[in-house]
Every structure is written in C-alpha cells, then in structure tokens.
Amino acid sequence: MKKVLVADDRPTGRELVRAVLEKSGYEVLEAADGVEAVRVAREQLPNLIILDIHMPGRDGFGVVEELRKDSQFAATPIIALTASAMQGDRERAMALGFTGYITKPIRLDALRQEVERLLR
Amino acid sequence: MPSHHPGEVLRALLEAAPLGIIALDTRGCVKLWSRGAEHTLGWTEAEVLNRPPPMELHLPEDSGSEQDLRALTRHGTAVDIRVRTAPWRDAAGSIQGTVVFLSDLTTQHVMERELQDVMAQEKEARTAIHAERRFRELLEAAPDAIIEVDREGRIVLLNRVTETLFGYQRDELLGQRVEFLIPEDVRNMHVHHRGQYWDHPQTRPMGSGLSLQGRRKDGSRFPVEISLSPVKSEDGFRVTAVIRDTTERKQAEDNLRRIQERYTRELSLANQELQQRNREIERADRLKSEFLASMSHELRTPLHTIIGFSELLGEELEGVLNEKQKRFVNHIHKDSLHLLELINDVLDLSKIEAGRVELRSETFDAAGAVEEVLASIRPQALAKSIQIEVAGPKILLYADRVRLKQILYNLLSNAVKFTPEGGRIGIASAIVDGFGEFSISDTGIGIPKEEQESVFDKFYQVGATTKGVREGTGLGLAITRRLVEEHGGAIRVESEPGVGSRFTFTIPLDPAGESESVA
Numbered sequence: 001m002k003k004v005l006v007a008d009d010r011p012t013g014r015e016l017v018r019a020v021l022e023k024s025g026y027e028v029l030e031a032a033d034g035v036e037a038v039r040v041a042r043e044q045l046p047n048l049i050i051l052d053i054h055m056p057g058r059d060g061f062g063v064v065e066e067l068r069k070d071s072q073f074a075a076t077p078i079i080a081l082t083a084s085a086m087q088g089d090r091e092r093a094m095a096l097g098f099t100g101y102i103t104k105p106i107r108l109d110a111l112r113q114e115v116e117r118l119l120r
Numbered sequence: 121m122p123s124h125h126p127g128e129v130l131r132a133l134l135e136a137a138p139l140g141i142i143a144l145d146t147r148g149c150v151k152l153w154s155r156g157a158e159h160t161l162g163w164t165e166a167e168v169l170n171r172p173p174p175m176e177l178h179l180p181e182d183s184g185s186e187q188d189l190r191a192l193t194r195h196g197t198a199v200d201i202r203v204r205t206a207p208w209r210d211a212a213g214s215i216q217g218t219v220v221f222l223s224d225l226t227t228q229h230v231m232e233r234e235l236q237d238v239m240a241q242e243k244e245a246r247t248a249i250h251a252e253r254r255f256r257e258l259l260e261a262a263p264d265a266i267i268e269v270d271r272e273g274r275i276v277l278l279n280r281v282t283e284t285l286f287g288y289q290r291d292e293l294l295g296q297r298v299e300f301l302i303p304e305d306v307r308n309m310h311v312h313h314r315g316q317y318w319d320h321p322q323t324r325p326m327g328s329g330l331s332l333q334g335r336r337k338d339g340s341r342f343p344v345e346i347s348l349s350p351v352k353s354e355d356g357f358r359v360t361a362v363i364r365d366t367t368e369r370k371q372a373e374d375n376l377r378r379i380q381e382r383y384t385r386e387l388s389l390a391n392q393e394l395q396q397r398n399r400e401i402e403r404a405d406r407l408k409s410e411f412l413a414s415m416s417h418e419l420r421t422p423l424h425t426i427i428g429f430s431e432l433l434g435e436e437l438e439g440v441l442n443e444k445q446k447r448f449v450n451h452i453h454k455d456s457l458h459l460l461e462l463i464n465d466v467l468d469l470s471k472i473e474a475g476r477v478e479l480r481s482e483t484f485d486a487a488g489a490v491e492e493v494l495a496s497i498r499p500q501a502l503a504k505s506i507q508i509e510v511a512g513p514k515i516l517l518y519a520d521r522v523r524l525k526q527i528l529y530n531l532l533s534n535a536v537k538f539t540p541e542g543g544r545i546g547i548a549s550a551i552v553d554g555f556g557e558f559s560i561s562d563t564g565i566g567i568p569k570e571e572q573e574s575v576f577d578k579f580y581q582v583g584a585t586t587k588g589v590r591e592g593t594g595l596g597l598a599i600t601r602r603l604v605e606e607h608g609g610a611i612r613v614e615s616e617p618g619v620g621s622r623f624t625f626t627i628p629l630d631p632a633g634e635s636e637s638v639a
Contacts, residue, residue, distance in 0.1 A: 104424035
C-alpha cells in the first residue's frame with residue numbers, strides 16, 4: 001500500500017485528506033507542523049507528501065527545501081496544498097522543489113487525480 | 121552841404137554798382153563801360169570806348185527781356201552772364217542807343233550758395249534750439265531725477281524731479297558738489313569712486329550690487345538706483361546721472377520676497393505633510409493588502425474543509441444519506457461555494473480598486489477566448505435549453521486574455537442566470553473606432569429603466585425586484601466594469617424588462633491591427 005504523508009496544522013484539514021485518500025486505497029500518515037513532517041518523512045519514507053504552506057515552526061517552503069537536500073527524497077512527489085491566493089506563491093513553490101500546487105478549498109476529484117497521476 | 125553835379129552822382133553810382141553796365145550807341149560802339157563790366161569781362165573802359173564790344177554779345181531782341189549767355193573774357197576764360205537791355209533815349213526821347221546790364225552768374229551762383237549756407241546754418245541753429253527745447257521737455261518729462269555733473273563733481277544741470285525728490289530748490293543745488301545728495305557716511309567713498317569714473321567713462325549703472333541711498337534735505341534717506349553716462353560738451357566732459365527712487369519698488373520687492381518666503385515655507389511644510397501622508401497611505405495600503413491576503417487565507421482555510429466534507433458526504437462513500445440529509449448537505453455545499461465566490465470577488469475587487477491588478481496584455485484572437493468561456497457556459501445553458509449564437513469577424517485584441525475571459529464569463533453567466541428556459545443568448549463582435557466591441561444579449565427578465573444605471577454598482581442585485589434569481593455576489597458587474605475600464609474600454613447596458621438585456625463593452629485592438637472587418 002502506497003504511503004501518503006499529509007502535513008497540516010489543522011486536524012480537520014488532515015482528516016479531510018485522509019478520508020479522501022484512504023477511500024482511494026492509500027495509507028495516510030499525518031504531521032501537525034513542519035518539524036514533525038520532516039521527522040515522519042525520514043522515518044516512514046512516504047511515496048508522496050502533501051504539505052500545507054502556512055504552518056507554525058517550519059513552513060511548507062522550509063520543509064520542501066530540507067527534504068530536497070536529502071537524496072532519499074530526490075524523486076518523491078511533494079504537493080503544496082495552500083489557502084494562499086497570493087500572486088507569485090505558485091512560482092515560488094515550484095522553484096523551491098514542489099511537484100504540484102493545489103489551492104484550498106480543494107475539489108475532491110482534483111486531489112484524487114493529482115495524487116494518482118503522481119504515483120502512477 | 122556841397123552840391124553835386126548829377127553826372128558825378130551817376131558816375132559814382134556806375135562805379136559802385138555790382139552790375140556791369142554797358143552803353144552802346146546806335147552804331148554799336150561802346151559809349152560807357154562800368155567798373156562792374158570791367159570786373160566781369162576783364163577789359164577796362166579805356167580799352168573798349170568808342171569801339172564795338174571786344175567779345176560777341178548776342179543781345180535779346182526785345183528790350184526788357186533777359187538772356188543767359190556765355191562770353192569769353194579778356195583772359196580767355198568763359199563767363200556765364202545774364203544780359204538785359206533797355207533803350208537809351210536822350211532828354212528829347214529819341215533813341216541814342218542801347219543800355220546793357222549784365223550780371224555775373226558765376227558770382228550769383230556763389231552768392232546763392234552762400235545764401236544757402238547761411239540758410240542752412242540758420243536752420244541748424246533753429247534745429248539746435250528745437251533740440252534744446254526737446255531736451256528740456258524730455259528732461260522734465262522723465263520720471264527720474266536727472267542731474268549733470270562736471271569734472272569736479274559740481275551740479276551743472278538738474279530737472280524738476282531732482283528738486284522734489286531731494287527736497288531742494290534748484291538754486292540750492294546748482295554748483296553744489298554731488299556728494300551733497302548722498303548720506304554723510306558714504307561721501308568720502310563717493311568722491312573716491314567719482315575720481316575713478318574718469319578712468320573708464322562709459323554708460324553703466326552705479327555701484328552695481330550695492331544698495332545705494334540718496335539723502336534728502338531733511339536728512340532722511342531713501343533707496344536709489346543710479347545710471348551714469350559720460351557727456352562731451354563744449355565745456356568739457358561731464359557725467360549725466362539718472363537717479364531713480366526705488367522706495368516703492370523695494371517695498372514691493374520686499375513684500376514679494378516675504379510672500380515668496382512664506383509660500384516656500386508653507387509649501388515645504390505642506391510637502392512634508394504630503395510625504396508623511398504618502399508614507400501613511402503606503403503603510404495603510406501595505407497593511408490593507410496584507411490584511412486582504414491574510415483574511416483570504418483565514419477564510420479559505422475553514423471553507424476548504426466545509427466544502428470538502430460536504431462534498432465528501434454528498435458522494436455517499438461513507439454511507440447512504442436519506443433524501444432530506446442529502447438535500448441539507450447539498451445546501452451546505454452550494455452555500456459554501458457561494459461564500460467562496462463572494463470571498464474571491466471581494467478580494468478581486470479590492471485588488472482592482474487598490475490598483476493592484478496588473479494587466480498582462482498580449483495580442484490574441486478574441487474568438488479563441490470566447491470559445492474557451494463558452495466551454496464552461498454551455499453546460500449551464502444546456503441545462504436550461506438556452507440557445508447560444510456567436511457572430512462576428514476575426515478580431516485581434518491587445519488585452520489581458522485571462523481578464524477578458526473573466527469579463528465574458530461574468531456577462532455570459534449573468535445572461536444564463538437571468539434568461540428563462542428556452543431563451544436565446546447572442547454574442548456579437550465588431551470593430552468600432554479602433555476597439556473590439558462585444559455585445560452579450562439575452563432574452564432574459566431585463567432590467568427596469570430606473571435600475572440600469574446602478575447595475576454596475578457594488579452589491580447591486582436585480583433580486584430586489586425579481587423573484588427567485590438571487591445567487592450572485594452582487595460584485596460581478598462591478599468587477600466587470602472595472603476590468604473593462606482598466607483596459608481603456610467602456611461598458612454599457614440596454615434593457616427592457618420582460619424582453620431582454622444587451623451588455624456592450626469595448627476592448628482595445630492590437631495596434632499592429634490585422635483584424636478583418638468583414639463578418
């Protein structure tokens with residue numbers, strides 16, 4: 001079973017992603033902030049990581065930078081999931097090493113399709 | 121008293137007369153040859169007496185008439201003479217011969233010239249007198265004090281203004297040193313400067329850069345401006361000084377300077393305030409956009425889960441819902457989507473109003489953009505069996521393609537929203553006055569005349585007067601108008617309740633312009 005790590009400081013946000021992806025047949029791991037996200041990623045080596053950008057401590061940008069330095073995560077798809085509508089955020093995210101960019105609120109099918117595409 | 125023989129008197133007369141007088145007898149022999157004739161023609165009376173005249177003499181036929189002729193003198197030179205004849209009669213009245221009067225025209229010419237010279241001199245003298253009078257008039261008409269000073273600095277001439285300006289009578293000033301008219305403390309310096317003037321005597325303002333002062337009879341001082349000119353007269357070199365009282369001008373200048381200084385000070389203060397205010401506005405602007413970004417983020421975050429979970433529930437993957445539950449979940453989902461739309465619109469409008477929308481203009485064919493918008497509009501139209509007709513030429517626009525699509529989407533989704541089942545929507549495009557013009561018409565409920573002006577206002581909703589349709593944010597048309605205007609275009613509406621509406625807007629053409637104007 002493929003493992004997906006979802007990092008979001010809001011439990012409801014994590015649970016939504018968990019509910020959608022578990023139904024699609026993935027094992028979902030959770031992290032409540034950036035630091036935990038890096039730790040869980042190193043322990044569990046998920047096949048795909050979904051990161052909220054705005055998190056206390058280390059934000060999504062910081063996490064992706066950290067993980068991309070680690071050769072274990074060189075090819076791991078990492079999706080940004082953010083409520084930010086600021087211009088330039090998407091460009092910055094892609095430049096820092098994100099593989100995909102989805103804005104909140106999500107359309108469930110869009111999330112399903114993106115995850116499926118990246119894990120195919 | 122001694123008596124004179126008439127002959128002696130006559131003789132004396134003949135000798136003295138400036139005219140040449142010759143008397144010829146009937147045979148043409150000279151009987152009299154006056155000293156004047158001798159003077160003009162050279163021969164003495166003794167040489168010609170009782171002989172025909174030694175030179176040719178064409179006498180005029182009629183006595184009394186004059187004739188100018190040229191005769192040879194004894195010295196062989198030619199002389200121009202004027203001849204006049206008269207009959208010579210004796211006491212009984214019988215003709216004895218002819219008397220010839222001749223005048224030397226050369227002499228006369230000389231005299232005429234002399235006369236002309238005299239007249240010219242007289243005229244010159246008169247002109248000089250006239251000039252002198254004009255000069256006096258000018259001198260007195262001048263608004264400035266004018267004085268003339270000789271080499272020793274004594275005043276030799278002055279006009280009336282000088283008297284009134286300095287408060288002296290003419291007699292008190294004539295012959296005085298010019299230093300008399302300046303304050304005591306600078307008199308010595310003036311004597312020194314006056315001496316130096318003769319090294320470079322030329323017309324120039326005096327003491328340029330210094331503030332000069334005059335001194336009145338009562339000892340008071342006043343600011344003056346003086347210009348000096350050297351004058352050469354028969355009495356030697358002199359200096360004319362034109363003295364202008366600058367009291368009023370100085371006051372005006374001082375006033376002006378004070379006003380300018382105050383104005384500059386106030387302007388600088390106002391500038392500082394303006395800069396301060398600008399900084400405050402910039403700060404407020406930054407805070408506002410930070411607030412907008414953060415508010416948008418904070419609102420979307422819970423909406424994300426509301427929309428997500430309601431959609432999830434509606435999918436019934438976690439369990440089958442009964443009809444009522446399904447309807448309720450659907451309500452939550454729809455209204456949360458509406459809330460999202462509202463948040464997006466508010467944010468968008470705020471950005472537009474803050475001037476934060478940067479148009480990313482490019483050249484593109486309008487038809488492509490229309491098709492893309494129709495792709496998302498058609499399903500909605502199909503659901504209400506609304507027909508959509510598109511007509512128009514190929515139009516190359518220079519605009520922000522995404523924003524144009526937003527404009528078209530707003531107008532078309534409104535058209536679908538307000539058009540009843542089975543209606544029609546038309547999209548017509550044309551090129552008008554350098555703009556691409558797009559008309560979105562529908563057979564919808566229309567807009568009452570009195571509301572047509574306010575449809576572009578924020579939060580205006582036709583819902584106020586129409587039943588059932590009330591699902592927009594009330595911001596769509598406000599945003600649409602702002603976007604059209606950002607492009608430099610304009611938007612207008614024509615509508616008739618119950619018949620339909622037509623929204624027409626313009627967008628700039630591609631300046632390179634290869635658009636066809638044929639439909």
